[in-house]
Amino acid sequence: DSGVTQTPKHLITATGQRVTLRCSPRSGDLSVYWYQQSLDQGLQFLIQYYNGEERAKGNILERFSAQQFPDLHSELNLSSLELGDSALYFCASSKSTTPVAELFFGEGSRLTVL
């Protein structure tokens, strides 16, 4: 158990819909990272927050947004969903501002868009 909690574990929705994925980092970790894992693209970095502020941005679509709240949990919002958004979405946390420190990954939220 990494200590990172992600909900929901599985989510099935339709194209055009909006979903929210939630992540609770390990106790004491200030950084939260979001990654998308798909068969064709592999593991893609989406975005990082550190203590409530956006720290780094990767290949995140404009239809996607994220935030980190004062209690340090984070949410990833995916809107106008397309079939290609079906993937496993991972959250990871660390104490550091950079990924040089070990990242602790949750078990992921599997999104299926029909």
Place this chain on the structure above:
Amino acid sequence: AQSVTQLGSHVSVSEGALVLLRCNYSSSVPPYLFWYVQYPNQGLQLLLKYTSAATLVKGINGFEAEFKKSETSFHLTKPSAHMSDAAEYFCAVTDSGYSTLTFGKGTMLLVSP
């Protein structure tokens, strides 16, 4: 931009055999390099990381990796495979500002009895 290439999407070995998973990177500055492992239905966990302190890095579960700058490689090895090593292994490299981590596509290790 930094990138990682993992040779072989699948590697099969027999229990007790040498494990060799290949990773080559491209980076404009000396990178930090990592190997993460993903067991079925779990998130990734860190096996080991290279931070320029030593070229041979030892990790958990008997794995080690050697940084070879001349070959831009960071291959992962284990002398003797165990059934419990069956998992997907990801090599990763930091960008020049050490602000993001780019993962390779992963190599699935299959271990047969």
